[in-house]
Amino acid sequence: MSNDSQNTKKTLLSGVKPTGRPHIGNYFGAMKQFVDLQDSNNCFFMIADYHAVTTVQNKKELQDNILGVALDYLAIGIDPSKSIVFQQSAILEHMELSWIFDCITTMPYLMRAHAFKDAEAKNKEINVGTFNYPMLMAADILLYNPDIVPVGQDQKQHVEITRDTAEKFNRIFGDTFKIPEPTILKDAGVIPGTDGQKMSKSYNNTIPLFATDEEITKAVMKIVTDSSGNKPMNVYNIHLPIYNALHGETASLDALYEANAGKYKVLKDALVADLIAFIGPLREKRAALEQNLDSVKAILKAGAEKAKAVAESKMTEVREKVGVTL
Numbered sequence: 001m002s003n004d005s006q007n008t009k010k011t012l013l014s015g016v017k018p019t020g021r022p023h024i025g026n027y028f029g030a031m032k033q034f035v036d037l038q039d040s041n042n043c044f045f046m047i048a049d050y051h052a053v054t055t056v057q058n059k060k061e062l063q064d065n066i067l068g069v070a071l072d073y074l075a076i077g078i079d080p081s082k083s084i085v086f087q088q089s090a091i092l093e094h095m096e097l098s099w100i101f102d103c104i105t106t107m108p109y110l111m112r113a114h115a116f117k118d119a120e121a122k123n124k125e126i127n128v129g130t131f132n133y134p135m136l137m138a139a140d141i142l143l144y145n146p147d148i149v150p151v152g153q154d155q156k157q158h159v160e161i162t163r164d165t166a167e168k169f170n171r172i173f174g175d176t177f178k179i180p181e182p183t184i185l186k187d188a189g190v191i192p193g194t195d196g197q198k199m200s201k202s203y204n205n206t207i208p209l210f211a212t213d214e215e216i217t218k219a220v221m222k223i224v225t226d227s228s229g230n231k232p233m234n235v236y237n238i239h240l241p242i243y244n245a246l247h248g249e250t251a252s253l254d255a256l257y258e259a260n261a262g263k264y265k266v267l268k269d270a271l272v273a274d275l276i277a278f279i280g281p282l283r284e285k286r287a288a289l290e291q292n293l294d295s296v297k298a299i300l301k302a303g304a305e306k307a308k309a310v311a312e313s314k315m316t317e318v319r320e321k322v323g324v325t326l
Contacts, residue, residue, distance in 0.1 A: 010041050044084045138165040
């Protein structure tokens with residue numbers, strides 16, 4: 001692809017904290033769209049490993065989680081020849097810029113952050129990393145001058161803080177950072193969990209994206225069956241959004257549920273079969289990639305080299321603006 005073609009593309013940046021397994025809600029809500037967007041944008045997919053240290057403080061667990069996110073990205077179709085996949089920790093400019101942002105940000109301002117307020121409300125002991133992580137997140141974003149920062153509605157504040165930080169830096173030191181816009185993925189469908197609520201790790205209602213057949217079956221079978229009529233509405237209301245996500249919004253389950261009225265086990269088995277048909281190939285691809293972790297590490301190293309070139313260029317400008325370059 002020519003440089004002219006590359007220059008006409010917008011820049012997209014997304015980060016994932018390596019803190020656990022993704023679920024199918026994560027996939028249909030965002031990950032699938034990242035795969036689609038990489039053809040028309042210059043994409044940076046960051047593994048936000050230093051953000052994870054606020055909660056994951058075990059060496060082996062963190063290492064496994066970092067490689068896990070890389071495997072997840074590659075298994076769903078993120079192509080390292082099109083997109084840059086890298087570890088946040090490999091780019092020291094993230095931490096350097098974060099410190100500069102710390103120095104122009106007040107404590108009362110950061111006390112408005114949702115994560116801090118939530119932890120405070122629950123009387124949790126709050127580490128400094130949790131308190132000022134919005135500044136590291138602002139650095140993560142602003143180093144790459146992205147046009148697109150895809151976030152869920154509940155993460156919109158992160159980008160708003162980043163915008164405020166960029167505007168304040170520009171006001172103090174001169175025009176340096178592009179003001180990013182939060183991009184709420186409009187096509188992101190809400191996938192219900194096994195209890196009917198939005199699928200979320202915090203609700204313990206997830207179906208892992210790379211689940212085994214046994215895990216899928218166990219998750220589906222624990223869905224409460226509403227036996228007040230011939231159509232088990234709890235199962236139907238969970239099955240339909242998943243079925244639509246797999247087969248298109250116009251897909252219908254009505255014929256299946258009418259033909260099997262009252263046969264609750266058959267209908268749950270149909271949901272299991274749909275999930276296995278979707279998850280199975282992804283799981284197999286991930287397992288194959290896992291057999292060659294050196295190759296995965298090489299992809300992360302190459303991605304870090306590309307990301308670092310961009311970050312270094314921006315930090316050279318920032319240092320000059322701040323006044324530490326003599």
